Amino acid sequence: KQEVTQIPAALSVPEGENLVLNCSFTDSAIYNLQWFRQDPGKGLTSLLLIQSSQREQTSGRLNASLDKSSGRSTLYIAASQPGDSATYLCAVRNQGGKLIFGQGTELSVKP
Amino acid sequence: SAVISQKPSRDICQRGTSLTIQCQVDSQVTMMFWYRQQPGQSLTLIATANQGSEATYESGFVIDKFPISRPNLTFSTLTVSNMSPEDSSIYLCSVDPQGPYGYTFGSGTRLTVV
Numbered sequence: 688k689q690e691v692t693q694i695p696a697a698l699s700v701p702e703g704e705n706l707v708l709n710c711s712f713t714d715s716a717i718y719n720l721q722w723f724r725q726d727p728g729k730g731l732t733s734l735l736l737i738q739s740s741q742r743e744q745t746s747g748r749l750n751a752s753l754d755k756s757s758g759r760s761t762l763y764i765a766a767s768q769p770g771d772s773a774t775y776l777c778a779v780r781n782q783g784g785k786l787i788f789g790q791g792t793e794l795s796v797k798p
Numbered sequence: 799s800a801v802i803s804q805k806p807s808r809d810i811c812q813r814g815t816s817l818t819i820q821c822q823v824d825s826q827v828t829m830m831f832w833y834r835q836q837p838g839q840s841l842t843l844i845a846t847a848n849q850g851s852e853a854t855y856e857s858g859f860v861i862d863k864f865p866i867s868r869p870n871l872t873f874s875t876l877t878v879s880n881m882s883p884e885d886s887s888i889y890l891c892s893v894d895p896q897g898p899y900g901y902t903f904g905s906g907t908r909l910t911v912v
Contacts, residue, residue: 723903728888729906730903730904730905731903733899733900733901733902736895736899780895785843786831788840789840790840
């Protein structure tokens, strides 16, 4: 059974700092991995999608990497801003098509 | 990527009543998914809804409690029946991956049962 773990559960950083969020999964037979952002009480916004054959994806200040063999992904946020404050979720899509979510990392960027 | 309109965005309901949540997609999609996010928790898949067939429910979720309709390729509803305070959650719909964009989610329905 696929399990997805995110570390840390919460993170507080000063504005301008670069930071890394971690995601690990137990079954390396994934189809892809997706990072989402969720603002309090809201839905999910897709940030980056990495196919199983890819090593990384970049969008603006965000860079996500994938090491399928070790069951790890990281989300790197450069030059963090208060507007980046949100919960970040990673989710893996298994070959069967289901999306399995981690518990999320709650990020707070202080001005 | 597909745009999903979900409503209501929030509601406060009395225990024992039912609430129907709607999701409208701006393009035809094969599969729609319904998730629950309990307070402080991550998302859990309730069921997968394909047009023209019965929804497939995950372990721990039953049709009597969470009936789902999928009348066409752009619309689905989830009903939360006979609600109790334990049903207080955010409910989200999603559609199958759209090319390079991955899964897209609706804006969520924040349900409080009192």
